[in-house]
Amino acid sequence: MSNLFPTYQRWSIQPLEAKGAWMTSTENKKYLDFTSGIGVLNLGHRHQKIEEAVIEQLNKYWHISNLFPQSIQEEVAKLLCDASGLDYVFFANSGAEANEAAIKLARKATGRSKIVTCLQSFHGRTFATMAATGQEKVRNGYGKMLESFSYCAFNHVEDLYKNVDEETAAIMIEIVQGEGGVHPATEEFLQAVQSVAKKFGALLIVDEIQTGIGRTGKTFAFQHFQIKPDIITVAKGLGNGLPIGAMLGRKEWKEVFGPGSHGSTFGGNPVSLAAAKAVLSIVTSKDFLEGVIDKGEYMKSELQNRLKGQSTIKEVRGLGLMIGIELTEQAAPYLEALQKEGLLTLVAGPNVLRLLPPLTVTREEMDCAISKICEILIHFEKTALTS
Template identity: 65%
Template structure:
C-alpha cells in the first residue's frame, strides 16, 4: 500500500533514466517523451549544460536566505528582464506561487480587488490561484473561494468589456490556454484587453507558466503580438526540472513590493537558479528559437498531413512546440495505446491530446511521433 495521498491518477510507468527526448522505464522500455514533464523539461532530460551548472553550484553553495545578496539572483533576473522587456523579478518555487505573487502585487499597486480571468483558464491550486482559475472542477469541495474574481469566455470581446470597470485591478490571461485545451488567444482579444487596461487603469497579467521560456518559438508567447504586459509569470521550463518560478513586473510596480510585502523561503535558491541561468542562456543562443519555430511547423504539418482524413479528429492547433489535437471523443483512451507504441503524450481537457516535446527534439523524432499518431488514427478511421 502506498504512503502517498492519491492526488494523482498515475500511469503504470516508473521512469528510471532520461536523456534528451528519451525516457526509460523500470523494465528497460524506451519512450519518446512528448510530455516534457508537463512542459517543464524544455531542454530535455539531463541536458549537459544544465547538469554541469547545477553540479558546480552544488559544490559551492546550496542555500543561505534572502537576507543575503546573491549574485546568481541578479544574473538570472537580468537574463529574464532582458528577454521579457520587463524590469523587476521576484523569484519563487512554482507557477502557482508566481501567479499568487502577481495577484497580490496587482491588488496592492492598484488599491482594487477585482481580477478578471477566462473560463477554462488554469492558474494554479493555491486558494488565490484556484479562485483565479476558470474551471469549476478545480474549485469544487474547498468551500468559499477568495472573493472578487470574475470569469469571462476566452476570446469573447463583449463579455470582457462587460466584466471590466473602474474596480478592476487586473486582467489575467494566458496566450494559449494549456490545461484548457491548447486554445490560442485571438489578436482582436488582445487589442480589446489593451484598450480596457488603458481606459480603466487595470493591470495586465500574462500567465506564461506553460507558454514561456521558448515553448512557442519566442522567449515568451506574448512576444508574438504587439503587447507589453505589466506583469508576467513564469515557471515550468524556467528550471528544466528544478523548482523555479518567477514573477516579472514593470519598474513602476517595484514601489509596491518593498521589504516585508512578500517573500519565499526557498525562492531564488542558488542551485535552482543555476539551472535557470543555464536554460536562459541556451534559449538565448543564436538560432535556437528559430529552430523551435521550424520544428513546430514541421510537427504541425506532419500531424495535419497524417490526420487530414481521420474521422475522429476535429482540429489540430497550437504554436511552436505546444500542439493540441482535438478529438470528437474522449482523448484519454489513446494515451495508453500510444504508450504501448513508445510515445508519451498528455491530455488537455477531456477531448484534446497535448504534445509538449522538449525544444531540443530532433526532426527525426518529430517525424517518428507524427507517424505513430497518424498510424493510430488511420486504423481508427478504417475501423469506422
C-alpha cells in the same frame, strides 16, 4: 499500500532514467517523451549544460536564505528582464506561487481587488490561483472561494468588456490556454484585453508558465503579439526540471513589494537559479527560437496533412511546440495506445491530445512521433468505423 495521498491519477510506467527526449522504464522499455514533464523539460532530460551548471552550484552552496545578497539572483533577473522588456523580478518556487505574487502585486499596486480571468484558464492550485482558474472542476469542494474573481469567455471581446470596470485590479490571461485544451488567443482578443485594461487602469498579467521559455518559438509567447504586459509569470521551463517560479513586473511598481510585504524561504534558490541561468543562455538565442518555430510548423503541418479527412479529428492547432489534436471523442484511450507504442503524450481537457516535446527534439524524433500518432489515430478510426 501507498502512503501518498491519491492526488494524481498515475500511469503504470515507472521511470528508471532519462536523457534528451527519451525515458527508460524500470521494465527496460524506451519511450519517446513528448510530455517534457508537463512542459518543464524544454531542453530535454538532463541537458549537459544545465547539469554542469547545477553541479557547479551544488559544489558552492545549496541554500543560504534571502537575508544575503546573491549574484546568481541578480544575473538571472537581468537575463529575464533583458529578454522580456520588464524591469523587476520576484523569485518563487512554482507557477502558482508566481501567480500569487502577481495577484498580490496587482491588488496592492492598484488598491483594488477584482481580477478578471478567462473561462477554461488554469493558473494554479493555491487558494488565490484556484479562484483565478476558470474551471469549475478545480474549485469543486473547497467551499467559498476568495472573492473578486470573475471569468470571461476566452477570445470573446464582448464578454471581456462586460467583466472589466473601474474596480478591476488586473486582467490575467494565458496566450495559449494549455490545460484548457491548447487554445491560442487571437490578436483581436489580446488587443482588446490591453486596451480595456488601459482604459480602466487595470494591470495586464500574462501567465507564461506553460507558454514561456521558448515553448512557442519566442522567449515569451506574448512576444508574438503587439502587447505590452505589466506583469508576466514564468515557472515550468525556467529551471528545466529544478523547481522555480518568477514574477516579472514594470518599474512603476518597484516599491509595492517593500521588505516584509512579500517573500519566500526557498524563492531564489541558487541551485534552481544556476539551472535557470544556463536555460536562458540557450533558449533566448535567435537561432534556437527560430528552430522551435520551424519544428512547430513542421509538426503541425505534417499532422494536419496526414490526419486530414479523419472523422475523429476535429482540429490540429497550437503555437510553436505546444500542439493540440482535438478529437471528436475522449483522448485518454489514444494516449494509452500511444504509450504502448512507446510515445508519451498528454491530454488537455477530455478531448485534446497534447504534445509538448522538448524544444531540442530532432527531425527523426518528430517523424517517429508523427508516424506513431497517425498510425494510432487512423487505426482507432478504422476500428470504430468497422465496429
